[in-house]
Amino acid sequence: xxxxxxxxxxxxxxxxxxxxxxxxxxxxxxxxxxxxxxxxxxxxxxxxxxxxxxxxxxxxxxxxxxxxxxxxxxxxxxxxxxxxxxxxxxxxxxxxxxxxxxxxxxxxxxxxxxxxxxxxxxxxxxxxxxxxxxxxxxxxxxxxxxxxxxxxxxxxxxxxxxxxxxxxxxxxxxxxxxxxxxxxxxxxxxxxxxxxx
Numbered sequence: 001x002x003x004x005x006x007x008x009x010x011x012x013x014x015x016x017x018x019x020x021x022x023x024x025x026x027x028x029x030x031x032x033x034x035x036x037x038x039x040x041x042x043x044x045x046x047x048x049x050x051x052x053x054x055x056x057x058x059x060x061x062x063x064x065x066x067x068x069x070x071x072x073x074x075x076x077x078x079x080x081x082x083x084x085x086x087x088x089x090x091x092x093x094x095x096x097x098x099x100x101x102x103x104x105x106x107x108x109x110x111x112x113x114x115x116x117x118x119x120x121x122x123x124x125x126x127x128x129x130x131x132x133x134x135x136x137x138x139x140x141x142x143x144x145x146x147x148x149x150x151x152x153x154x155x156x157x158x159x160x161x162x163x164x165x166x167x168x169x170x171x172x173x174x175x176x177x178x179x180x181x182x183x184x185x186x187x188x189x190x191x192x193x194x195x196x197x
Contacts, residue, residue, distance in 0.1 A: 001104030008101045009112050013169075017090045049076040051083055087164040092116045109178040112171060113188060119168040121161050130168055133195070134159040137172075140191045145174065151184045152176050 007022040014020030021029075054073055056065060092114070120126050138157040145152045155174040161167075176184050 001101075001106075001108075002110065004103040005101045005110050005112075008099055009114075012097055012099055013092045013114060013116075014090050015093045017088070019088055020090055047077060048079045048081045049073075050078045050081040052076075089165045089167075091165075091167070092169070107178055109176050109181045110173070111176060111181060111185060112173045113185070114169055114171045116167060116169045119161060119166055121163040121166050127161060130159045130161065130170070134170060137170075137191065137195055140195060141172065141174075141188060144187050144191050145184055149184065149187060151180050151187075 003024075007024060010020060010022060011025075054069075056069070119130065134157045138155070141155045141157065145155050152174045155172065158171045158173070160169045160171070162169075172188060174184070
């Protein structure tokens with residue numbers, strides 16, 4: 001049930017972008033894979049180590065490992081290729097999207113509420129403001145949903161910033177009795193309204 005919920009949430013927030021498929025979706029499409037094309041891609045990637053970065057981790061002295069680096073890394077093929085990574089702006093859907101996932105046999109509900117928008121990822125003030133908002137909202141929701149209403153064991157408020165696309169996401173998650181979901185979601189939005197005011 002948790003995987004079905006997580007997969008649905010990820011697919012919804014990715015707005016159907018094929019680069020954000022779940023493992024289950026990729027496996028379902030595996031018979032469409034072109035092995036020759038995949039192998040050609042593999043050969044292309046590993047025929048030129050020009051812009052690779054190697055990170056060597058361990059308990060060693062740099063001088064002791066230098067001969068291995070000079071022998072095994074310096075001898076890798078290099079043509080001087082210089083590539084920049086491509087970023088894909090996978091924007092979440094606009095508006096309010098409500099989805100219900102029914103899986104499993106236990107009477108249990110998992111709720112995720114996600115907000116997103118533009119942010120200047122390089123602006124320290126914006127980043128601090130988002131984190132502070134998440135911290136304050138987390139405390140407010142814990143007091144309301146858990147302590148006052150007794151409806152959840154815990155509630156999570158996770159802020160995320162994508163520096164490549166200058167987007168933020170604020171995700172609120174909690175587990176609850178299915179009979180109380182509407183009441184608790186309404187309480188979340190009441191607390192958000194109080195915070196906004």
